[in-house]
Amino acid sequence: MFRKVLFPTDFSEGAYKAAKRFESVNEMLVGEVVLLHVIDEGTLEELMNGYSLLYKNGEIELEEIKEKLREKAMEKLLAEVDDVKRTFNAGKVTPVVRFGEPWEEIVRVAEEEDVSLIILPSHGKMGFSHELFGSTTMRVLKKTFRPVLIIKTRCRCGGGRR
Amino acid sequence: MFRKVLFPTDFSEGAYKAAKRFESVNEMLVGEVVLLHVIDEGTLEELMNGYSLLYKNGEIELEEIKEKLREKAMEKLLAEVDDVKRTFNAGKVTPVVRFGEPWEEIVRVAEEEDVSLIILPSHGKMGFSHELFGSTTMRVLKKTFRPVLIIKTRCRCGGGRR
Numbered sequence: 001m002f003r004k005v006l007f008p009t010d011f012s013e014g015a016y017k018a019a020k021r022f023e024s025v026n027e028m029l030v031g032e033v034v035l036l037h038v039i040d041e042g043t044l045e046e047l048m049n050g051y052s053l054l055y056k057n058g059e060i061e062l063e064e065i066k067e068k069l070r071e072k073a074m075e076k077l078l079a080e081v082d083d084v085k086r087t088f089n090a091g092k093v094t095p096v097v098r099f100g101e102p103w104e105e106i107v108r109v110a111e112e113e114d115v116s117l118i119i120l121p122s123h124g125k126m127g128f129s130h131e132l133f134g135s136t137t138m139r140v141l142k143k144t145f146r147p148v149l150i151i152k153t154r155c156r157c158g159g160g161r162r
Numbered sequence: 163m164f165r166k167v168l169f170p171t172d173f174s175e176g177a178y179k180a181a182k183r184f185e186s187v188n189e190m191l192v193g194e195v196v197l198l199h200v201i202d203e204g205t206l207e208e209l210m211n212g213y214s215l216l217y218k219n220g221e222i223e224l225e226e227i228k229e230k231l232r233e234k235a236m237e238k239l240l241a242e243v244d245d246v247k248r249t250f251n252a253g254k255v256t257p258v259v260r261f262g263e264p265w266e267e268i269v270r271v272a273e274e275e276d277v278s279l280i281i282l283p284s285h286g287k288m289g290f291s292h293e294l295f296g297s298t299t300m301r302v303l304k305k306t307f308r309p310v311l312i313i314k315t316r317c318r319c320g321g322g323r324r
Contacts, residue, residue, distance in 0.1 A: 001189040022309050025278040027163040116187040122303075141284075141312060147184050150303060150310045 001029045003116040005088065006146075008036045008106050008136075011076055014153040015121040019087050022151045030090040034113050035080065037073045037095075038102040044069070066099065073097045103139035110146045118146050121153045163191045165278040167250065168308075170198045170268050170298075173238055176315040177283040181249050184313045192252040196275050197242065199235045199257075200264040206231070228261065235259045265301035272308045280308050283315045 009015060022028070044066070077095035085093050098105040110118050120137045141148055171177060184190070206228070239257035247255050260267040272280050282299045303310055 001191075003187055025165055026309075029163075145314055147188075147314055148312045150312065152307055152309055 002031065004032045004034065004113065005030050005090075006034045006036060006106065006110050006113065006115040006118045007084065007088070008038065008102070008118075008120065009077075009080070010102075011037065015119075015151070016083075016087070018121055018151040018153045019119065022149075023087055023089075028088050030088040032092040032094060033084055033088050033090045034109065034115060035077055035084055035093055035095045036098065036106065036109055037077055038098045038100060038105040039066075039069050039073060040102055041099045042101060044099075070097050070099075103136045103143065106136065106140050107143045110144055115146060117149055118144060119149045119151060122150050164193065166194045166196065166275065167192050167252075168196045168198060168268065168272050168275065168277040168280045169246065169250070170200065170264070170280075170282065171239075171242070172264075173199065177281075177313070178245075178249070180283055180313040180315045181281065184311075185249055185251075190250050192250040194254040194256060195246055195250050195252045196271065196277060197239055197246055197255055197257045198260065198268065198271055199239055200260045200262060200267040201228075201231050201235060202264055203261045204263060206261075232259050232261075265298045265305065268298065268302050269306045272306055277308060280306060280310045282310055282312055284312050 007015075007019070045062070074095060074097050077097065081093045081095060084090065096109060098109065100108075106118065106120075109115075118140065120140060122137065137150065141150075169177075169181070207224070236257060236259050239259065243255045243257060246252065258271060260271065262270075268280065268282075271277075280302065282302060284299065299312065303312075
């Protein structure tokens with residue numbers, strides 16, 4: 001029984017599948033899941049700068065676009081709430097959207113929400129990939145004071161081949 | 163409920179304390195704990211080489227010393243079985259002693275025992291320490307296909323300051 005779990009998602013399939021595999025081998029029971037999506041502000045601004053000549057008033061455009069992105073991300077999180085609730089056997093799922101550097105926001109939300117566990121994927125956009133440093137998972141691992149469960153997105157989780 | 167957990171120990175206090183803190187915030191329930199101690203063969207041989215001039219038959223001495231070390235390590239593991247059983251709410255605790263490179267043996271035993279989770283400390287002899295690469299925890303993380311729970315030996319695990 002995990003009191004409160006932070007589960008960051010970049011909406012890729014890997015982490016969900018890994019969580020389901022983990023659940024199929026270890027029965028999970030979670031009080032609350034904080035389902036977090038971080039919109040990478042650095043990437044967003046870089047993208048916007050590439051188009052900045054097209055805009056008369058860049059800042060206003062950026063705020064509008066950020067608001068639309070936030071709405072879109074929240075919609076996507078809300079669409080996943082029931083599935084996440086089932087996967088984690090969770091009493092409650094709280095969707096949260098943040099802007100910023102993904103690893104920083106994950107560490108920050110873990111503290112703000114006083115979670116008892118952070119669940120992170122080993123590979124994929126957030127995970128280790130080829131490069132060990134620089135990945136979101138590795139930076140969170142180094143910086144957080146909270147326990148971290150690394151679920152393998154390339155996995156043999158026990159209980160035979162999957 | 164974790165089906166089968168691999169909990170490597172170097173007999174330092176940090177990992178036990180971290181496991182207890184984790185348990186105090188997240189109720190654990192474990193089918194079986196494989197309590198593993200790896201005697202670092204590289205260090206042992208290096209140590210023996212330093213004294214090799216003292217021995218007439220180095221190899222026989224080494225085997226004798228290894229056997230004594232194995233007995234000693236098994237005694238220490240057995241002395242911890244009850245405490246580990248309570249800490250993890252475990253149905254069963256199986257003590258295992260291995261010789262070799264610690265990270266390699268941890269990855270190997272995880273496969274052999276088909277564990278559903280490996281629990282590792284973030285800091286200390288096995289953990290990250292100052293150097294990120296080279297630590298046992300980091301190497302296991304990179305190499306294993308099993309889920310890994312990193313418990314913070316320098317920790318705020320949720321539920322206030324500890």
